[in-house]
Amino acid sequence: MKAVALLGGPKSQWPAFMKKQIFAAKKRDSLLIGVDRGSILLAELGLVPDLAVGDFDSLKKNELNIIEQYIPDMRYSVPEKDLTDTELMLKYAFEDYQINFLTLLGATGGRLDHFMTNMLMMLKPEFNAWAEKIEIIDQQNLVKFYNPGNHTIKRRPGYTYFGIVTLSEVKNLNINGAKYNLSSYFNSYPISLSSNEFVQHNLVNVSFNEGVVAVIQSKDINRFQKI
Amino acid sequence: MKAVALLGGPKSQWPAFMKKQIFAAKKRDSLLIGVDRGSILLAELGLVPDLAVGDFDSLKKNELNIIEQYIPDMRYSVPEKDLTDTELMLKYAFEDYQINFLTLLGATGGRLDHFMTNMLMMLKPEFNAWAEKIEIIDQQNLVKFYNPGNHTIKRRPGYTYFGIVTLSEVKNLNINGAKYNLSSYFNSYPISLSSNEFVQHNLVNVSFNEGVVAVIQSKDINRFQKI
Numbered sequence: 001m002k003a004v005a006l007l008g009g010p011k012s013q014w015p016a017f018m019k020k021q022i023f024a025a026k027k028r029d030s031l032l033i034g035v036d037r038g039s040i041l042l043a044e045l046g047l048v049p050d051l052a053v054g055d056f057d058s059l060k061k062n063e064l065n066i067i068e069q070y071i072p073d074m075r076y077s078v079p080e081k082d083l084t085d086t087e088l089m090l091k092y093a094f095e096d097y098q099i100n101f102l103t104l105l106g107a108t109g110g111r112l113d114h115f116m117t118n119m120l121m122m123l124k125p126e127f128n129a130w131a132e133k134i135e136i137i138d139q140q141n142l143v144k145f146y147n148p149g150n151h152t153i154k155r156r157p158g159y160t161y162f163g164i165v166t167l168s169e170v171k172n173l174n175i176n177g178a179k180y181n182l183s184s185y186f187n188s189y190p191i192s193l194s195s196n197e198f199v200q201h202n203l204v205n206v207s208f209n210e211g212v213v214a215v216i217q218s219k220d221i222n223r224f225q226k227i
Numbered sequence: 228m229k230a231v232a233l234l235g236g237p238k239s240q241w242p243a244f245m246k247k248q249i250f251a252a253k254k255r256d257s258l259l260i261g262v263d264r265g266s267i268l269l270a271e272l273g274l275v276p277d278l279a280v281g282d283f284d285s286l287k288k289n290e291l292n293i294i295e296q297y298i299p300d301m302r303y304s305v306p307e308k309d310l311t312d313t314e315l316m317l318k319y320a321f322e323d324y325q326i327n328f329l330t331l332l333g334a335t336g337g338r339l340d341h342f343m344t345n346m347l348m349m350l351k352p353e354f355n356a357w358a359e360k361i362e363i364i365d366q367q368n369l370v371k372f373y374n375p376g377n378h379t380i381k382r383r384p385g386y387t388y389f390g391i392v393t394l395s396e397v398k399n400l401n402i403n404g405a406k407y408n409l410s411s412y413f414n415s416y417p418i419s420l421s422s423n424e425f426v427q428h429n430l431v432n433v434s435f436n437e438g439v440v441a442v443i444q445s446k447d448i449n450r451f452q453k454i
Contacts, residue, residue: 010448012239058447086420109240109336111445112368113390113421116346120392123416141339163340165347168394168416178385189350189395190417194311194340218338220285221237 002030003099006049006106007086007118008037008058013109013138019045022105031097036085038106039067051097052091055079079138084117087127094130101133108138119143121170123212142217148209155202159217162204163194170211178204229257230326233276233333234313234345235264235285240336240365246272251334258324263312265333266294278324280316282306311344315352328360335365346370349396350439358439360407369444375436382429386444389431390421397438405431 015021026032026047034042036054040063043049051073056061056064068074077085077094086107093099107118122131122145136143142156145167153162164175166187175184179197197202206215231252242248252275253259261269262441263281267290270276283291295301302319304312313334320326334345349358349372363370369383372394380389391402395415400412406424425431433442 010239012237020307022297046304079422108339110367111388111390111421111443111447112370113388113392113419113443113445116390116392116419116441116443119343120417120419123418138339140337143339161338161340163338163343165340165343190347191350192340192343192347194338194344195306214343216338216343218339218340220338 001097001099002028002068002101002103003033003093003097004030004103004105005033005035005086005089005093006038006040006042007035007104007114009106009108009115009138011041014106015095015137015139018105019047022047025103031093033089033093034067034071035089039071040080041106043067043070051075051089051092053092054085068134074166082173084114084121086114086118087124090121090127090130090134094133099133102130102135104134104136105138108137108141115184119165119214120167122214128212140218140221144215144217146206146213146215148211150205150207151215153204153206153215154218155198155204158219160197161194161217162171162196162198162218163192163218164196164206165192165214165216166208167212167214170213171209173213174206174213175207176200176205228324228326229255229328229330230260231257231322231330231332232260232262232313232316232320233265233269234262234331234341234364235268235337236333236342238268238337241333242364242366246274251275252330258320258326259293260316260320261298262316262333266298268333270294270297278302278316278319280304280319281312288339292370293440311341311348313345314348314351317348317354317361319359321360326360329357329362331361331363332365334363334366335368340428346392347394349441355439367445367448371442371444373433373440373442375438377432377434378442380431380433380442382425382431383444385446387424387427387446388421388444389423390419390443390445391423392419392435392441392443393417393435394439394441397440398436400435400438400440401433403432406429 034049131145261276358372
């Protein structure tokens, strides 16, 4: 079973047609998850999450009443916990619901310490095994995570660029088939190799021996947006 | 001399009253810098950068003509370069203009590989010496960077939370005076310790022996923003 989770990031960063896509996922029996404020945001879109995780302290009492009435599985977290609500949600979704793929929405913009947690949690031993089963999608980006090995990255329709972000020390990183290739690259600290592009076949090969790598496909959007 | 640089990130992530603040900085003789599309965004706000850096390939010809006419120092980058436009700008600003502090605006949102470059460039040996002289400000966040040592972090008015992001391996990290403290923490990979808070005196002490640490002060904003 696949899952879609909406986090509390700002609506301005939501991907286009998000509501439509969540409805379609729900139709295909994907598990729908709200993380903290994401639960009420889903309700506002007319979508009832199957699972909600959070301390819900940013919700008003009547908002909490609404979601408690309709959501079949509510999991309450405590603020002094070691794990964030999103990290707790990963555990529930992959362990209890045995999902095999998770799309994170509302995971960008907003508070940057939250966003950095969403990126860097893939490095933690307790979540790392799920890293390749998680994607983050927002208005301009598709982020996927890779553990050591040989990976073929396929250009997703609509995206123009890709960047490689090594989230930790990386050994023997190779990029082949791209506009800018790389051979046997080593770095002891994280680095973002941005603004690369797909060329023929829309396929790129990325391999490395150690570390975790995020591949970010991205696109430009209409620059004349309103402030 | 201080400097303010506007990058090409989306307007939706700009801090409140940004235009006013840039005008005030200009009055105090701060150096005003446009990075690539940020140059034309400044012009649209009625502000002429003192320095513009970029390949400017996202600008239309008439836009480029406008900024070439008014900006006294235009530096053209080549796309196949090793450094990003923002990294090049750091070199020009700190080396050629001898600035002693830099505020980055428009550095968040948008393409996430760009944002990650803006965070992770502080780790590179050629920029690391300037890390403590750079801040990133957007709608909800103030990000400052620290090299090893003992640092007193002061709560900036209007911000509620703070998070510590270790951008690389960190040794002997201590957090004192905060809601959640930490003692002799070690981690071999980056981690985001989010949602901490200032308590009395609005001061927190952060010390560590190795690595680079980002301290992100953040706040919630009106959640009923328009999509």
